[in-house]
Amino acid sequence: MGKVRVRFAPSPTGYLHVGGARTVLFNWLFTRHAGGSLILRIEDTDVERSSETSADAIIDSMEWLGLDWDEGPIVGGDYGPYFQSQRLDIYRKYADKLVKSGRAYPCYCTSEELSEARKVAMSQGRPPGYSGRCRGLSPEERRSLEAEGRSPALRFKVNEGQTIVKDLTRNEVVFGNEYIGDFVILKSDGYPTYNFAVVVDDALMEITHVIRADEHLPNTPKQIMIYKALGFELPEFAHVSMILGKDKTKLSKRHGATSITQYRDLGYLPDALINYLALLGWAYDDEQQIFSREELIEKFTLDKVSKNPAVFDSDKLLWMNGHYIRETNDDTLIDYALDHLIKANLVSPRPTPEELIKVRAVVVILKERIRTISDIVTQGDFFFTEDIVYDKKAFDKFLTRDYVPEIFQVLKSRFEAVDSLDKEIAEKIIRGYAKESKRKAGEIIHPLRVALTGRSVSPGIFEIIEILGKDTCVKRIGLVLTEL
Numbered sequence: 505m506g507k508v509r510v511r512f513a514p515s516p517t518g519y520l521h522v523g524g525a526r527t528v529l530f531n532w533l534f535t536r537h538a539g540g541s542l543i544l545r546i547e548d549t550d551v552e553r554s555s556e557t558s559a560d561a562i563i564d565s566m567e568w569l570g571l572d573w574d575e576g577p578i579v580g581g582d583y584g585p586y587f588q589s590q591r592l593d594i595y596r597k598y599a600d601k602l603v604k605s606g607r608a609y610p611c612y613c614t615s616e617e618l619s620e621a622r623k624v625a626m627s628q629g630r631p632p633g634y635s636g637r638c639r640g641l642s643p644e645e646r647r648s649l650e651a652e653g654r655s656p657a658l659r660f661k662v663n664e665g666q667t668i669v670k671d672l673t674r675n676e677v678v679f680g681n682e683y684i685g686d687f688v689i690l691k692s693d694g695y696p697t698y699n700f701a702v703v704v705d706d707a708l709m710e711i712t713h714v715i716r717a718d719e720h721l722p723n724t725p726k727q728i729m730i731y732k733a734l735g736f737e738l739p740e741f742a743h744v745s746m747i748l749g750k751d752k753t754k755l756s757k758r759h760g761a762t763s764i765t766q767y768r769d770l771g772y773l774p775d776a777l778i779n780y781l782a783l784l785g786w787a788y789d790d791e792q793q794i795f796s797r798e799e800l801i802e803k804f805t806l807d808k809v810s811k812n813p814a815v816f817d818s819d820k821l822l823w824m825n826g827h828y829i830r831e832t833n834d835d836t837l838i839d840y841a842l843d844h845l846i847k848a849n850l851v852s853p854r855p856t857p858e859e860l861i862k863v864r865a866v867v868v869i870l871k872e873r874i875r876t877i878s879d880i881v882t883q884g885d886f887f888f889t890e891d892i893v894y895d896k897k898a899f900d901k902f903l904t905r906d907y908v909p910e911i912f913q914v915l916k917s918r919f920e921a922v923d924s925l926d927k928e929i930a931e932k933i934i935r936g937y938a939k940e941s942k943r944k945a946g947e948i949i950h951p952l953r954v955a956l957t958g959r960s961v962s963p964g965i966f967e968i969i970e971i972l973g974k975d976t977c978v979k980r981i982g983l984v985l986t987e988l
């Protein structure tokens with residue numbers, strides 16, 4: 505075989521969701537492993553449901569995930585156009601070929617007539633596929649139907665027998681042709697149907713491997729018939745299993761975030777998603793969970809793709825994201841964190857040098873504790889705002905203790921007395937005062953933590969004091985004092 509050529513062929517009718525991302529990832533890994541090409545083709549022939557915005561959103565998500573393509577929108581290529589809506593004359597040409605060879609014929613049935621015929625067939629226990637009503641029309645009959653103002657669709661003539669799909673993930677699947685009625689390849693408005701356009705394009709774009717979701721398996725026999733009727737060479741097929749939610753139903757919005765954009769906005773890292781998505785239906789062995797991109801490319805083969813449904817486990821993804829956050833260098837994390845902090849209005853759109861220093865310090869101290877980048881906002885907001893929301897439980901538990909006003913008075917004045925507060929000085933003041941007042945350090949630290957952060961759980965208090973700085977600490981202690 506020549507060079508491997510695979511494609512990702514999304515219909516631009518929404519965002520790139522987890523399932524689509526897994527499909528493009530498997531294609532990408534397969535072709536990068538083989539030194540082949542990935543073709544991105546936008547299947548926008550459903551005029552009502554397709555939009556440019558969706559195509560852009562899908563492209564954006566692929567770029568964000570770092571899944572690059574060798575031919576398609578933006579990059580171009582020798583097999584274009586890569587938008588199906590720009591290939592209508594090509595489909596027309598191949599449809600005409602099928603008409604000439606007697607494998608396709610015009611069908612004049614209206615949608616009302618078709619749904620009526622379906623109802624009758626079902627009530628008689630026959631398969632609801634097309635009856636073949638227009639198959640044997642004479643030229644005169646056609647002319648008279650056209651004279652009625654009917655414009656025909658083109659239907660593919662399905663021969664008797666069976667069609668075998670050789671699938672790389674599930675061996676042979678046999679389909680009885682009697683269950684596949686003659687199907688439309690070109691609609692009366694001149695647009696091709698999915699099953700037709702996909703074959704013409706995959707053949708002309710010299711796709712060697714069609715790797716896609718297994719919901720398309722029932723379409724594959726139709727496509728194989730068209731390949732054969734047009735004299736095209738068949739590609740290899742690999743249908744990858746469904747993705748289910750934890751409750752074992754098909755993954756959907758009910759299970760939480762499903763689009764890649766949502767994961768980006770929630771603060772997931774592209775590398776974590778790539779690693780996680782790779783494991784949805786593929787495993788190298790039973791052990792290894794963490795794979796770098798390079799390792800995935802090296803190890804990915806289709807024989808390790810499972811035909812069983814994969815279960816999407818958002819807790820595992822969250823765990824994995826935490827792992828990747830800890831592996832990411834500080835500068836990269838700071839860039840991600842800035843995005844989230846700016847969106848949350850906690851840092852100015854053009855951060856000042858002071859803000860940048862603070863963001864760095866906050867990222868370093870939270871890095872071990874967060875699982876998404878947006879946790880920086882939820883766990884670290886108190887570093888950036890004076891509007892601290894005091895957790896009521898924490899307030900009641902630690903700040904209403906009777907000794908608190910007294911220790912806060914002392915701390916406030918001792919903090920005020922130093923030139924600047926770094927973590928060593930803060931520790932010295934607090935531990936010294938604990939000793940002197942015969943209290944456990946915790947009795948001082950817990951209330952102080954609530955006063956400075958608004959909550960009872962946080963990173964180390966001395967580091968927090970250093971990042972907040974003397975003035976802010978003094979101000980916050982003073983504020984709590986006035987409220988007690």
Ligand code: GLU
Nearest residue numbers: 513514515547702716720
């Ligand atoms: N446009 C189809 C889809 O998004 C492509 C299916 C295929 O890969 O053949 O489901």
